[in-house]
Amino acid sequence: xxxxxxxxxxxxxxxxxxxxxxxxxxxxxxxxxxxxxxxxxxxxxxxxxxxxxxxxxxxxxxxxxxxxxxxxxxxxxxxxxxxxxxxxxxxxxxxxxxxxxxxxxxxxxxxxxxxxxxxxxxxxxxxxxxxxxxxxxxxxxxxxxxxxxxxxxxxxxxxxxxxxxxxxxxxxxxxxxxxxxxxxxxxxxxxxxxxxxxxxxxxxxxx
Amino acid sequence: xxxxxxxxxxxxxxxxxxxxxxxxxxxxxxxxxxxxxxxxxxxxxxxxxxxxxxxxxxxxxxxxxxxxxxxxxxxxxxxxxxxxxxxxxxxxxxxxxxxxxxxxxxxxxxxxxxxxxxxxxxxxxxxxxxxxxxxxxxxxxxxxxxxxxxxxxxxxxxxxxxxxxxxxxxxxxxxxxxxxxxxxxxxxxxxxxxxxxxxxxxxxxxx
Amino acid sequence: xxxxxxxxxxxxxxxxxxxxxxxxxxxxxxxxxxxxxxxxxxxxxxxxxxxxxxxxxxxxxxxxxxxxxxxxxxxxxxxxxxxxxxxxxxxxxxxxxxxxxxxxxxxxxxxxxxxxxxxxxxxxxxxxxxxxxxxxxxxxxxxxxxxxxxxxxxxxxxxxxxxxxxxxxxxxxxxxxxxxxxxxxxxxxxxxxxxxxxxxxxxxxxx
Numbered sequence: 001x002x003x004x005x006x007x008x009x010x011x012x013x014x015x016x017x018x019x020x021x022x023x024x025x026x027x028x029x030x031x032x033x034x035x036x037x038x039x040x041x042x043x044x045x046x047x048x049x050x051x052x053x054x055x056x057x058x059x060x061x062x063x064x065x066x067x068x069x070x071x072x073x074x075x076x077x078x079x080x081x082x083x084x085x086x087x088x089x090x091x092x093x094x095x096x097x098x099x100x101x102x103x104x105x106x107x108x109x110x111x112x113x114x115x116x117x118x119x120x121x122x123x124x125x126x127x128x129x130x131x132x133x134x135x136x137x138x139x140x141x142x143x144x145x146x147x148x149x150x151x152x153x154x155x156x157x158x159x160x161x162x163x164x165x166x167x168x169x170x171x172x173x174x175x176x177x178x179x180x181x182x183x184x185x186x187x188x189x190x191x192x193x194x195x196x197x198x199x200x201x202x203x204x205x206x207x
Numbered sequence: 208x209x210x211x212x213x214x215x216x217x218x219x220x221x222x223x224x225x226x227x228x229x230x231x232x233x234x235x236x237x238x239x240x241x242x243x244x245x246x247x248x249x250x251x252x253x254x255x256x257x258x259x260x261x262x263x264x265x266x267x268x269x270x271x272x273x274x275x276x277x278x279x280x281x282x283x284x285x286x287x288x289x290x291x292x293x294x295x296x297x298x299x300x301x302x303x304x305x306x307x308x309x310x311x312x313x314x315x316x317x318x319x320x321x322x323x324x325x326x327x328x329x330x331x332x333x334x335x336x337x338x339x340x341x342x343x344x345x346x347x348x349x350x351x352x353x354x355x356x357x358x359x360x361x362x363x364x365x366x367x368x369x370x371x372x373x374x375x376x377x378x379x380x381x382x383x384x385x386x387x388x389x390x391x392x393x394x395x396x397x398x399x400x401x402x403x404x405x406x407x408x409x410x411x412x413x414x
Numbered sequence: 415x416x417x418x419x420x421x422x423x424x425x426x427x428x429x430x431x432x433x434x435x436x437x438x439x440x441x442x443x444x445x446x447x448x449x450x451x452x453x454x455x456x457x458x459x460x461x462x463x464x465x466x467x468x469x470x471x472x473x474x475x476x477x478x479x480x481x482x483x484x485x486x487x488x489x490x491x492x493x494x495x496x497x498x499x500x501x502x503x504x505x506x507x508x509x510x511x512x513x514x515x516x517x518x519x520x521x522x523x524x525x526x527x528x529x530x531x532x533x534x535x536x537x538x539x540x541x542x543x544x545x546x547x548x549x550x551x552x553x554x555x556x557x558x559x560x561x562x563x564x565x566x567x568x569x570x571x572x573x574x575x576x577x578x579x580x581x582x583x584x585x586x587x588x589x590x591x592x593x594x595x596x597x598x599x600x601x602x603x604x605x606x607x608x609x610x611x612x613x614x615x616x617x618x619x620x621x
Contacts, residue, residue: 028565029618029619031561032566032618033561033565033566033618034565034566034567034615034616034617034618035616035617035618036564036565036571036572036575036616037564037565037566038619040564040565040571041565051470055262055267055469055470056258056262056267056268056269056272057267057268058267058268060469060470060471060472061470061471061472061532061534061538062470065470065534065538065541065542066538068535068537068538071537071538071541072537082619085619118268120268120272121275123275123278123279124268124272124273124275124278127272127278128272138350142349142350142352142556143552143556143561143562143565144561145352145556145559145560145561146352147238147240147350147351147352148350150243150244150247151235151240151241151243151244151247151248151350152239152240152241152244153241154241157243157247158243161243201241202241202242202243203241203242204236204239204240204241204242205236205245205289205292262469262474263465263469263474263475263476263479264474264475265474265475325475327475327479328482330482330485330486331475331479331480331482331485334479334485335479345557349556349557349559352559353559354445354447354557354558354559355557357450357451357454358442358447358448358450358451358454358455358557359446359447359448359451360448361448364450364454365450368450408448409448409449409450410448410449411443411446411447411448411449412443412452412496412499
């Protein structure tokens with residue numbers, strides 16, 4: 001059972017890595033980067049959030065540099081998008097948004113759980129879970145010399161943050177790590193999808 | 208006495224965090240970021256300089272992620288600016304510049320002293336103290352897709368650097384850590400205020 | 415012999431630091447940064463690639479913050495370019511490209527070798543060697559609010575990557591660390607020079 005649970009987790013983690021890697025590669029192609037740039041943005045979008053989390057909690061070398069499968073999956077996603085670009089751009093937007101929301105929930109709860117395991121306080125663990133979910137996309141936007149989209153609008157990082165909070169509350173209430181992660185990840189996913197559907201935004205200070 | 212000294216230091220540190228957090232939030236609002244963006248820039252401006260220093264000297268998790276009060280203070284500053292924005296913009300500029308210069312001096316000497324305590328050479332400790340003072344604002348500017356203002360003009364990072372050097376010299380001359388920090392921080396503060404008042408700038412290569 | 419070999423390595427490393435520092439300073443002057451900005455970009459371009467590698471493999475404080483000579487060399491390069499700018503701009507472009515390609519090969523193989531020594535897998539060590547070579551220039555471009563040039567075009571990071579791969583293959587085939595480093599560095603240098611000469615570029619997805 002232990003083996004199967006951690007095996008499932010690895011498969012989910014690599015699936016999230018592949019989805020985020022595809023999105024990074026698509027952003028790179030939109031900005032006319034070359035093949036190397038496509039691979040770099042695939043890697044960055046998929047893995048840099050977790051790398052930052054691991055640096056901050058002192059888990060070095062970061063997990064994604066210790067297990068070759070993470071980088072290999074991110075590069076495979078980048079190369080696949082590069083080669084099959086004309087097919088990839090035809091994937092309907094709702095599918096991409098759904099896969100991305102699933103990856104976001106997965107990364108946010110995995111990051112929060114790992115921070116808790118390293119003895120980080122729940123308050124900071126929630127921040128680190130959010131960074132795990134959105135850090136890669138943030139650095140990707142910085143590479144593209146753009147203000148990170150998560151700072152501008154949209155319920156995206158907020159969904160990751162609230163999913164992480166749900167996980168922490170569930171654990172406080174005594175649920176197992178697995179159930180807490182499932183509840184937090186699902187909350188993040190559903191909130192993100194509803195927010196896109198309903199065009200929810202966070203408030204700004206009126207100009 | 209020991210308790211009171213470190214209590215004072217904590218209060219000063221949190222006060223500096225609040226001031227820098229306010230400035231980050233104001234920059235976020237000027238760039239029309241949403242509430243999440245305001246909190247992120249408050250956190251970044253207030254705490255990322257110290258986080259970078261702690262990563263570089265191997266003090267992980269960084270101090271500001273080990274004590275919840277730092278992040279809470281930065282977020283409180285961000286939320287306060289968001290809610291009371293119409294009052295905050297009426298604070299006279301000299302007050303903001305003065306508070307900022309005080310925070311800069313405080314962070315620069317605290318960062319230098321911490322690096323020295325970790326066995327870093329005085330030369331590098333001065334650099335790390337400067338990074339503690341200006342690193343948060345630098346990353347904030349990078350989030351805003353702008354060339355960091357400290358690289359362009361103005362005696363700002365230079366004031367932090369020279370304040371850190373004053374601290375190191377004072378310690379070499381045998382003063383206590385407290386006196387050295389007071390001298391360095393005051394030097395930084397006074398130099399910054401005079402530089403603003405007199406419109407001092409660093410030289411550039413003539414175009 | 416041991417002494418002489420490591421002495422030569424140090425001299426080469428500091429020479430590479432000086433060359434990369436000069437390039438960072440020249441970029442700073444082109445963007446009208448002040449003297450402080452020139453020193454920061456010299457330091458960044460020369461040393462941040464190695465700093466990132468050391469953070470990722472857990473070698474903290476990073477080597478370039480443990481030995482004062484690295485930062486001193488980078489700052490000396492920045493100050494020299496600032497003071498003698500009118501002479502520096504007259505250095506023929508092929509000389510700069512040649513010195514830069516030599517520095518790139520040197521940093522890429524030194525970074526790969528250090529990662530291997532820290533028990534990193536060859537696949538990830540190649541990535542860390544590439545980051546050592548191109549990370550400083552990447553962060554410099556981010557400071558200048560530009561999309562890093564290595565993501566856009568040109569055989570540059572690719573030369574570092576392939577040089578690192580040559581090193582790993584040579585070690586697998588049983589050569590000594592010195593020979594493997596020489597082969598990898600030379601491969602990187604030659605490939606970079608030929609690519610500039612022949613205007614080679616990596617493919618992009620056609621718009």
